Amino acid sequence: MKKFLLKKNGSKLPGFGLTLGFSLAYMSFLVLIPLGALVLYSTRSTPAGFLAIISDDRVSAAFEVSVLSAFYAALVNCFFGLAIAWMLTRYEFYGKKIIDALIDLPFAIPTAVAGISLATVFSANGALGKLLANFNIEIAYSRTSIVIALIFIGFPFIVRTVQPVLEDLDQEVEEAASSLGANFFQIFTRIIFPAIFPALLTGFALAFARGLGEYGSIIFISSNMPYETEIVPLLIVKKLLQFDYVGASVIGVAMLVCAFLLLLSINFLQGYARNRRGT
Amino acid sequence: MKRLLKLSLALLSTLAITLPVHAADPIELLNVSYDPTRELYRAYNEAFKAHYKQTAGKDVVIKQSHGGSGGQARSVIDGLEADVVTLALAFDIDAIVDKAHLLPENWQSRLAHNSSPYTSTIVFLVRAGNPKKIKDWDDLVRPDVKIITPDPKNSGGARWNYLAAWAYALEKYGSEDKAREFVGNLFKNVPILDSGARGSTNTFVQRGLGDVLLAWENEAYLSINELGKDKFEIVSPSLSILAEPTISLVDENAKKKGTTEVATEYLNYLYSKEGQRIAARHYYRPTDPEIAKEFAAQFPALKLITINDVFGGWKKAQKVHFSDGGEFDKLYTALKKK
Amino acid sequence: MSEVSNASDVKPGVKPRHFGNREPRWIKPALMSVVLLFMVVFIFLPLATIFGEAFKSGVKAYATAITEPDVLAAIRLTLLTAAICVPLNTVFGVMLAWAIAKFDFFGKHVLVTLIEIPFAISPVIAGLMFVLLFGTQGWFGPFLRAHDIKIIFAVPGIILATAFVTFPFVARELIPLMQEIGKDDEEAAITLGASGLKMFFRVTLPNIKWGLLYGVILTNARAIGEFGAVAVVSGLVRGETTTMPLYIDILYGEYMFNAAFAVASLLTLLALVTLVVKTIIEHYLAEQRKQVN
Numbered sequence: 076m077k078k079f080l081l082k083k084n085g086s087k088l089p090g091f092g093l094t095l096g097f098s099l100a101y102m103s104f105l106v107l108i109p110l111g112a113l114v115l116y117s118t119r120s121t122p123a124g125f126l127a128i129i130s131d132d133r134v135s136a137a138f139e140v141s142v143l144s145a146f147y148a149a150l151v152n153c154f155f156g157l158a159i160a161w162m163l164t165r166y167e168f169y170g171k172k173i174i175d176a177l178i179d180l181p182f183a184i185p186t187a188v189a190g191i192s193l194a195t196v197f198s199a200n201g202a203l204g205k206l207l208a209n210f211n212i213e214i215a216y217s218r219t220s221i222v223i224a225l226i227f228i229g230f231p232f233i234v235r236t237v238q239p240v241l242e243d244l245d246q247e248v249e250e251a252a253s254s255l256g257a258n259f260f261q262i263f264t265r266i267i268f269p270a271i272f273p274a275l276l277t278g279f280a281l282a283f284a285r286g287l288g289e290y291g292s293i294i295f296i297s298s299n300m301p302y303e304t305e306i307v308p309l310l311i312v313k314k315l316l317q318f319d320y321v322g323a324s325v326i327g328v329a330m331l332v333c334a335f336l337l338l339l340s341i342n343f344l345q346g347y348a349r350n351r352r353g354t
Numbered sequence: 355m356k357r358l359l360k361l362s363l364a365l366l367s368t369l370a371i372t373l374p375v376h377a378a379d380p381i382e383l384l385n386v387s388y389d390p391t392r393e394l395y396r397a398y399n400e401a402f403k404a405h406y407k408q409t410a411g412k413d414v415v416i417k418q419s420h421g422g423s424g425g426q427a428r429s430v431i432d433g434l435e436a437d438v439v440t441l442a443l444a445f446d447i448d449a450i451v452d453k454a455h456l457l458p459e460n461w462q463s464r465l466a467h468n469s470s471p472y473t474s475t476i477v478f479l480v481r482a483g484n485p486k487k488i489k490d491w492d493d494l495v496r497p498d499v500k501i502i503t504p505d506p507k508n509s510g511g512a513r514w515n516y517l518a519a520w521a522y523a524l525e526k527y528g529s530e531d532k533a534r535e536f537v538g539n540l541f542k543n544v545p546i547l548d549s550g551a552r553g554s555t556n557t558f559v560q561r562g563l564g565d566v567l568l569a570w571e572n573e574a575y576l577s578i579n580e581l582g583k584d585k586f587e588i589v590s591p592s593l594s595i596l597a598e599p600t601i602s603l604v605d606e607n608a609k610k611k612g613t614t615e616v617a618t619e620y621l622n623y624l625y626s627k628e629g630q631r632i633a634a635r636h637y638y639r640p641t642d643p644e645i646a647k648e649f650a651a652q653f654p655a656l657k658l659i660t661i662n663d664v665f666g667g668w669k670k671a672q673k674v675h676f677s678d679g680g681e682f683d684k685l686y687t688a689l690k691k692k
Numbered sequence: 693m694s695e696v697s698n699a700s701d702v703k704p705g706v707k708p709r710h711f712g713n714r715e716p717r718w719i720k721p722a723l724m725s726v727v728l729l730f731m732v733v734f735i736f737l738p739l740a741t742i743f744g745e746a747f748k749s750g751v752k753a754y755a756t757a758i759t760e761p762d763v764l765a766a767i768r769l770t771l772l773t774a775a776i777c778v779p780l781n782t783v784f785g786v787m788l789a790w791a792i793a794k795f796d797f798f799g800k801h802v803l804v805t806l807i808e809i810p811f812a813i814s815p816v817i818a819g820l821m822f823v824l825l826f827g828t829q830g831w832f833g834p835f836l837r838a839h840d841i842k843i844i845f846a847v848p849g850i851i852l853a854t855a856f857v858t859f860p861f862v863a864r865e866l867i868p869l870m871q872e873i874g875k876d877d878e879e880a881a882i883t884l885g886a887s888g889l890k891m892f893f894r895v896t897l898p899n900i901k902w903g904l905l906y907g908v909i910l911t912n913a914r915a916i917g918e919f920g921a922v923a924v925v926s927g928l929v930r931g932e933t934t935t936m937p938l939y940i941d942i943l944y945g946e947y948m949f950n951a952a953f954a955v956a957s958l959l960t961l962l963a964l965v966t967l968v969v970k971t972i973i974e975h976y977l978a979e980q981r982k983q984v985n
Contacts, residue, residue: 102784
């Protein structure tokens with residue numbers, strides 16, 4: 076088995092069979108078997124039934140809400156993420172270390188906590204909600220609120236993928252361009268942006284993928300209206316509550332496929348970015 | 355690193371010691387209930403503990419689980435080992451019978467009053483001074499009124515809301531078509547559909563959204579008491595539905611855990627004078643006539659129809675109105691298309 | 693997915709370069725204000741809200757709220773879950789990273805993608821899968837019930853769901869690090885006659901310790917905070933199967949907003965500590981990278 080699996084026997088290191096064996100066993104138990112169960116369960120519906128569930132009005136509306144919200148949030152984050160990364164790599168200012176550390180707060184804070192605090196901040200009685208109400212803007216419970224939650228959840232992805240690339244940028248190229256008379260915007264659009272674009276796209280895809288699956292923070296801040304602000308994960312939960320296991324697993328498999336495709340494209344993008352950076 | 359290892363070993367061993375302790379001595383009872391009964395059962399459990407200690411001389415620990423009624427039934431079906439269920443409607447307990455066969459089909463006839471020791475109804479909670487002048491169901495279909503109610507597909511309370519509106523329109527306008535139109539117009543005014551009764555109350559009370567909350571009577575009183583008498587008012591419509599939250603022993607679970615006797619006593623005690631008083635104090639309408647008289651001032655008299663009379667029982671109502679592709683789904687698809 | 697993974701890429705301590713001479717002067721203040729506004733709205737206001745609401749009714753109410761028996765039980769359960777998931781995922785994560793980083797074998801790329809699946813799918817689906825497997829209506833349900841083994845709606849289910857969502861952190865943190873470090877040191881140790889275990893503890897572990905620690909704290913943060921996956925398998929029994937994030941939801945539904953925020957503030961405090969530890973580790977990782985390069 077071991078000889079069969081290993082490609083080159085160049086490695087003198089021990090423990091291949093042991094570590095791969097144990098970790099694969101653990102992974103099968105924890106990840107692969109449950110995934111298989113989900114897929115298998117969804118086959119209890121016929122292919123036609125599968126399609127019928129996915130194309131049901133309410134389900135497709137939920138997919139629309141989820142995909143669009145995740146997309147808009149990731150888009151907004153591209154701007155803010157890039158701005159933050161730019162600031163962290165190119166400027167010196169007081170409190171930079173703190174800002175840099177706080178960027179990762181969305182990764183460290185439980186989603187439910189993020190949900191209730193964002194809902195409070197943006198609600199009609201909340202700090203920001205009151206302010207916005209003066210301008211007749213109501214954010215809480217609208218589709219915008221979902222985007223808000225996803226902006227919070229997603230922005231570190233962009234910052235953390237773009238930041239290292241910005242740091243690695245070859246300063247000399249910019250200086251050369253500058254000495255040849257290029258102005259800042261030409262340098263940015265012709266040199267900097269192309270260089271960070273793959274990283275930006277990767278960050279976008281990561282934030283988008285995370286946004287598609289997000290549940291904990293959204294249910295506190297969204298109105299959860301069918302057709303309007305109902306996201307796919309919530310619909311899965313609702314199907315579960317109605318004892319509709321097949322429906323839940325079918326939608327689950329559809330999301331799984333989305334996630335898998337996103338992962339593949341992210342891996343491809345990262346590989347591409349790595350090649351470009353020549354590391 | 356070694357220290358890390360030692361630390362984790364120490365942690366693991368303390369865990370190993372603490373884990374089995376949970377399965378310790380006193381009788382444990384798990385009551386799986388729905389959202390708005392949290393306060394009721396907190397009080398009732400204390401009373402029952404004392405009562406059981408006194409009569410049977412044994413200690414009993416009562417665990418509570420609360421959530422949307424349908425979701426709670428789902429948990430029991432999936433293996434949450436409830437000894438008793440105290441849910442928002444009979445259909446959810448029927449579902450446990452159908453899908454998991456944990457209790458006999460005739461469960462509802464085993465206890466008095468269709469296994470509803472207390473009842474409730476659906477009322478309107480409006481903001482202080484009733485600025486939108488909401489008096490009855492007809493006011494709810496006015497285009498300037500925003501209504502907060504949970505999703506009938508998930509929440510037991512919301513199903514009662516929906517059926518109460520339907521029953522009102524049926525009685526007033528005389529035909530199913532008119533009723534369908536009326537309920538459609540009503541849901542057009544619903545901007546937020548939470549998945550549970552508690553979520554909706556929060557939306558209305560805490561977040562300040564909507565003009566009227568369709569709520570359990572007990573939930574409406576509770577929110578007034580908890581969150582300020584000067585902020586909200588209760589409006590009782592001319593006609594509403596008699597909401598019968600049902601309770602039952604989950605026979606198979608209790609048998610397995612050897613708790614049948616105490617669980618049965620737990621349910622029976624709800625029908626006792628003391629149990630009825632606790633229910634009334636939490637604004638559930640008691641079924642015991644004597645206690646009902648005692649608390650009569652608390653509950654305004656209004657015309658109450660029952661689900662059996664108007665909708666032919668829960669199974670039928672569920673199938674017609676709330677199943678996938680049923681009336682409610684059609685209503686929402688129609689709303690979406692407008 | 694590179695959830696915070698880029699520790700190995702980020703190099704704090706690198707002196708920022710000054711482009712001020714080429715960058716138009718208005719850009720810096722404009723950018724700084726935009727970012728500051730963003731940080732205020734998305735970081736500082738939510739943080740202030742959590743602590744503000746938590747202490748709204750005073751310190752005494754706060755203390756009462758977080759010492760309530762059900763809250764204590766939730767804290768215990770949350771810590772228990774983390775205490776089981778974190779070591780498990782650490783040990784297996786290290787093994788997985790070792791196999792992937794040090795050897796070439798067929799199917800490696802598929803495996804690497806599979807590792808990331810728990811990140812990419814909705815936590816709700818993670819919960820759903822375990823219900824389908826171990827629920828009474830699921831594949832193993834009848835067997836489990838017959839043998840009186842409780843998984844779903846009990847502590848094991850919560851631990852399983854949490855272990856699932858936190859599975860990738862350690863491995864994906866270590867794989868790039870181990871690949872970068874290479875295998876020369878280890879091969880030398882083996883050639884000199886060290887046993888496998890000795891090589892691991894003397895050579896490999898010192899090399900990866902900061903990356904490993906980084907993976908561990910991320911695993912820990914997520915294990916403590918998981919909501920969606922746990923919500924599906926919990927059963928919501930007070931004092932028994934409610935973790936801290938679930939209990940926040942429960943308190944929120946009981947009009948006990950201050951108490952909800954009090955529990956939330958504990959988790960937030962933990963998150964802030966995590967960030968501090970993470971920053972320190974990043975510092976050491978950067979040092980280490982300098983040595984490697």
